[in-house]
Amino acid sequence: MVQRESLLGAVRKRRYDGALYGAAMARPRKFDEQALLDAATELFWSQGYDETSVDDVSTASGVGNGSIYAAYGSKQGLFLAVFERYCDRRAAFVEGVMDASYDSAREAARAFFDAIIVDCSTQPGRRGCLMINSMASLGPKVPEVAAAGRRSTARMEQSLTDRLSEVLERPGDELATVSANLVLVSQGLIQLSRQGVPRERLDEIAAVSLEALPDAA
Template sequence: MARTKEFDPDTALQAAMELFWQRGYEATSMADLVTHLGIGRASIYATFGSKHELYLKAFDRYCENRDALLLRELSQPGPALPAVRAVVRRFAAESAEERRLCGCLVTNTAAELAPHDPVAARRVEQRWDYLETLLHSALTRARAQGELPAERDPRALARMLLVLMQGLRVTGKASPDPTRVRDAAEQALTLLG
């Protein structure tokens, strides 16, 4: 007879995501995961696979939560430019908050794992492609609705905002000065017209 799980895998995955987000991949040991999740090593392996597989599942969970919010924010009917500005300002505000020390799990993964882990690099690239596509779509709508000057290139602006937003996460994580990220975001937004 198969044993039933004595823990909720969804809750455990959420806890793993938070631990990886706080500490990073390399600084999180299996012993840390066992302690933080409150379940045995064998149960972690049986449910999630290796530490690397668990990390990727945690990464995906983080992205699912963030992607749903971004999609909602950037695909609302009506004027598109205010939504783009709000998203950039939200990234800046989050980068300046106390939780800023965790940074962004996507950005953290890009810096820590992507240079030597092709699977993680693909995951990061997919997330950036998704964000760029959402921004591009909103900026294209903004240009079509006359909110964005006709000579502005929505694709190039989307890429610039993507790079800015990732940079805000890195800078916010390292700098105790919240005005640095807020000022950078506001200056970038002036390019939207």
């Protein structure tokens, strides 16, 4: 009987502790999360994951270490929040470009490449793409990074496929391959920009890729 009561007491305590934990997690955060993630993004992007500490983020954002750890659990948890938000925005950026109406596949692809080239060429320090950089350095070690990068890439490819399907009568798998190639070329352009290749050269490389596109049904 005593043993049963002891067991029931332990169960009740776990439930009570769980309720307290849930209530703590549900409390609104006492800081501007978007401002914190903005500051963290700048640091992770410019310095890299290994060279950025939670202390750095705390100093840059004005949010205490304790609040950061309470919200994200660890530096990796904070980075994943930064990375997933960044990937979502990159996919949304491409989707926004593809929301416009185009008369041909080349016109749509040209608009895509132009947007990418302008975006990466005007970045301070030409630091490349946080998604590409992080997938290369962290993707093999952190499955969540690889997964988030794949989801973002898939969204970009799907956005291109949807637009191309309106101007090209091709099988779906062929359009998907064309879209995947366009995204791959765009990632190469971003990396070349990071290496300091001038915009005029990026435009020339993009133009060669455009010539390979089918332009009629």
